[in-house]
């Protein structure tokens with residue numbers, strides 16, 4: 001059965017996204033964070049350039065139901081493209097655009113950034129790539145596995161995205177993408193520092209903490225039993241769930257200059273002090289430099 005997710009945009013409108021059972025749902029703690037960050041990034045680029053929102057070109061690869069693409073077009077971005085490797089996701093994106101009376105400029109099947117439209121450059125590329133490690137159960141529908149599997153460490157597609165993004169951004173343009181603490185954030189950070197030193201940051205409104213999996217679920221065991229190819233960052237709360245963090249990362253093609261980067265593990269101050277497990281986790285990671293510089 002299709003379930004609706006509503007999104008309050010920066011301009012105060014409500015957008016509606018319909019989610020089919022067998023597809024990745026437009027999800028509050030990833031999709032809508034990305035959509036909001038994309039709106040903020042678009043307005044920042046426009047403000048810095050003294051341009052109009054209608055002058056911008058944006059692209060949501062791995063679009064699924066198209067949360068960022070639909071939101072940006074609704075904001076008034078001039079050219080918006082959405083692509084995905086799955087025909088079913090493309091159909092869902094098309095339906096969501098129509099349901100919100102938004103006309104996307106191009107919707108097409110493409111493998112990540114290897115799109116046939118190779119000459120166009122974008123001011124904003126917004127992506128929620130598959131970012132779960134390959135430990136998820138095979139009993140899920142194939143379309144959901146395609147949506148979540150990001151290789152052994154959950155960052156395979158994100159690293160490919162970083163490889164490919166340079167030539168697709170305009171000068172001063174940005175890539176904004178989703179990163180989760182149940183993927184190999186340490187390796188991702190290393191890669192960002194190596195290839196985009198001083199040109200990346202986590203969005204100041206993130207990380208966001210959210211329940212991830214029930215601790216009772218057998219499929220959650222990999223989170224804590226040491227079998228993962230990296231160290232997932234999760235903590236168990238009294239509600240019986242493992243919680244994790246989601247960041248939005250921005251990589252700029254020249255606009256950011258040495259502003260705060262790094263993956264802050266928790267901006268929630270006092271609340272952390274009261275949560276012993278999380279405090280221990282944070283002190284462990286902060287000694288490894290996992291804080292805003």
Ligand SMILES: C[S@@+](CC[C@H](N)C(=O)[O-])C[C@H]1O[C@@H](n2cnc3c(N)ncnc32)[C@H](O)[C@@H]1O
Pocket residue numbers: 024025026027030031032034061062063064065066067083084085086089110111112127128129130131146147148
């Ligand atoms: C985590 S979902 C995100 C969907 C949507 N952007 C959102 O935030 O709700 C990942 C999406 O990436 C698509 N995908 C998986 N591998 C891909 C690839 N190699 N190239 C393009 N899209 C891919 C999946 O079909 C799925 O729709």
